[in-house]
Amino acid sequence: MQICNNIDTNEQGVLTFTGYSTVELAEKYGTPLYLMDENKIREKMRTYKNAMEKYFGNGAAPIYASKAASFKRIYQIAAEENIGIDVVSAGEIYTALAAGYDISRAFFHGNNKTEDEIAFAIKNGIGYFVADSQSELEAINLEAKKQGKVQKILLRITPGIDTHTNKKIATGNVDSKFGMAIATGQAHDFVGMALEYDSLKLCGYHCHVGSQVFDAETFIDAVDIMMDFTLEIKEKYSFEPEILNLGGGFGVRYVASHPELDIENSIREVGEVLDAKCRELGVKKPRIMMEPGRSVVADAGMTLYTVGTVKQITKFKNYVAIDGGMTDNPRFALYDAEYTVINAKKATLPKNYRCTIVGKCCESGDIIQEDVHIAPPQKGDIIAVLTTGAYNYSMASNYNRIPKPPVVMLSDKGDYVAVKRETYEDIIRNDV
Ligand SMILES: *Cc1c(COP(=O)(O)O)cnc(C)c1O
Numbered sequence: 001m002q003i004c005n006n007i008d009t010n011e012q013g014v015l016t017f018t019g020y021s022t023v024e025l026a027e028k029y030g031t032p033l034y035l036m037d038e039n040k041i042r043e044k045m046r047t048y049k050n051a052m053e054k055y056f057g058n059g060a061a062p063i064y065a066s067k068a069a070s071f072k073r074i075y076q077i078a079a080e081e082n083i084g085i086d087v088v089s090a091g092e093i094y095t096a097l098a099a100g101y102d103i104s105r106a107f108f109h110g111n112n113k114t115e116d117e118i119a120f121a122i123k124n125g126i127g128y129f130v131a132d133s134q135s136e137l138e139a140i141n142l143e144a145k146k147q148g149k150v151q152k153i154l155l156r157i158t159p160g161i162d163t164h165t166n167k168k169i170a171t172g173n174v175d176s177k178f179g180m181a182i183a184t185g186q187a188h189d190f191v192g193m194a195l196e197y198d199s200l201k202l203c204g205y206h207c208h209v210g211s212q213v214f215d216a217e218t219f220i221d222a223v224d225i226m227m228d229f230t231l232e233i234k235e236k237y238s239f240e241p242e243i244l245n246l247g248g249g250f251g252v253r254y255v256a257s258h259p260e261l262d263i264e265n266s267i268r269e270v271g272e273v274l275d276a277k278c279r280e281l282g283v284k285k286p287r288i289m290m291e292p293g294r295s296v297v298a299d300a301g302m303t304l305y306t307v308g309t310v311k312q313i314t315k316f317k318n319y320v321a322i323d324g325g326m327t328d329n330p331r332f333a334l335y336d337a338e339y340t341v342i343n344a345k346k347a348t349l350p351k352n353y354r355c356t357i358v359g360k361c362c363e364s365g366d367i368i369q370e371d372v373h374i375a376p377p378q379k380g381d382i383i384a385v386l387t388t389g390a391y392n393y394s395m396a397s398n399y400n401r402i403p404k405p406p407v408v409m410l411s412d413k414g415d416y417v418a419v420k421r422e423t424y425e426d427i428i429r430n431d432v
Helices: 022-029 038-055 072-080 090-098 115-123 134-146 186-194 217-237 263-281 294-300 331-335
Strands: 007-009 015-017 033-037 061-065 084-087 106-108 128-131 151-158 200-206 243-245 287-290 301-312 318-322 341-343 353-358 367-374 382-386 407-411 414-419
Touching: 015 022, 022 033, 022 301, 022 382, 022 407, 022 414, 033 038, 033 294, 038 061, 038 072, 038 263, 038 287, 038 294, 038 407, 072 084, 072 090, 072 414, 084 090, 090 106, 090 115, 115 134, 128 134, 134 151, 134 186, 134 200, 151 186, 186 200, 186 217, 200 217, 217 243, 217 263, 294 301, 331 367, 341 367, 367 382
Parallel strands: 033 407, 061 084, 061 287, 084 106, 106 128, 128 151, 151 200, 200 243, 243 287, 318 353
Antiparallel strands: 007 015, 033 301, 301 318, 301 382, 341 382, 353 367, 407 414
């Protein structure tokens, strides 16, 4: 069983990705190579859009959390799919603008936006700021006033949900660098302050409860807490939010043991609770937004590498070294992220070789995956790491002066380069 329906094998026993032979793609573009399945990205965006319109109604819409994979072509696809975006830096805003994306549909996140970033965003007509703190309200207000504008904002509120236990723990996620907590009373004051500034227009609330969430329960808890908060604020300040943004975090199946999330059904469950809650409290139903990142792009991605050294440390492990590593995928090094690994030329052979897949950086922690089982590899084989569409290219670095791999899109119309392979000239571009 494959972990996603865009993964298969052909008659030669070669791994295919959305119908393309991975071995042929590796020959054509070289390795390391990021691949992205354009249809899968579009399919996921539509799944969210349709389900949210159907079950939340009232102008509900997904916003693509573009930090998961940020390059010009992704913003064009979002525009073509008529989907909003969230951005977390001026660099992402700049990329979206360069792609021709209308950033009046963008939400600007981050816990420490600089004054330059605030000025840049307002000057270019950003849709919304998601304000993270009181000092940020002050800074956005000051800049908006300077530019003669009234800036729309949401407030980042911390509902205090522990996503791992699904319990509403008052101190759970309260201690976070993001947002202002309901449990401490600070979120209430935050709203009061936001309403005072004359160059800010408060449009609603945002909360982000975590990542790799596989059930509707966490979002239902968030709706519950946020709607109670909405009522308290309505009573205290006579303010009702136009928008309630529930954040991102829907889970992704990286390995076969992970469940497959039913996005539509989860949204339906959340929608039912929301309707009931609004009726119970007698508050207006806000326009619901969600910000999926990884669940839009993760399984639309795959990385291909070429095997170099295969080494057995007697009585210990087998090490299979590939021509990339933590520079193009730092997620195992950062947080032991799980991945499915396949020997692409021998995808139908028994997976009976236990090994650790390591990169080429001078760093022992440069590991892609530990203790995986693949068909016995030899030098020149192609190693495919699945589900790398999120937080791989966007987290890549030039450590050891290694150029970043290209991003090749696979679509109905053929394969094409969305991001070119970096050259050594690119590496020294800013060296004076
Ligand atoms: C990272 C992030 C997201 C996306 O999270 P995923 O796990 O990729 O879906 C959405 N909203 C905010 C505010 C985030 O920081």
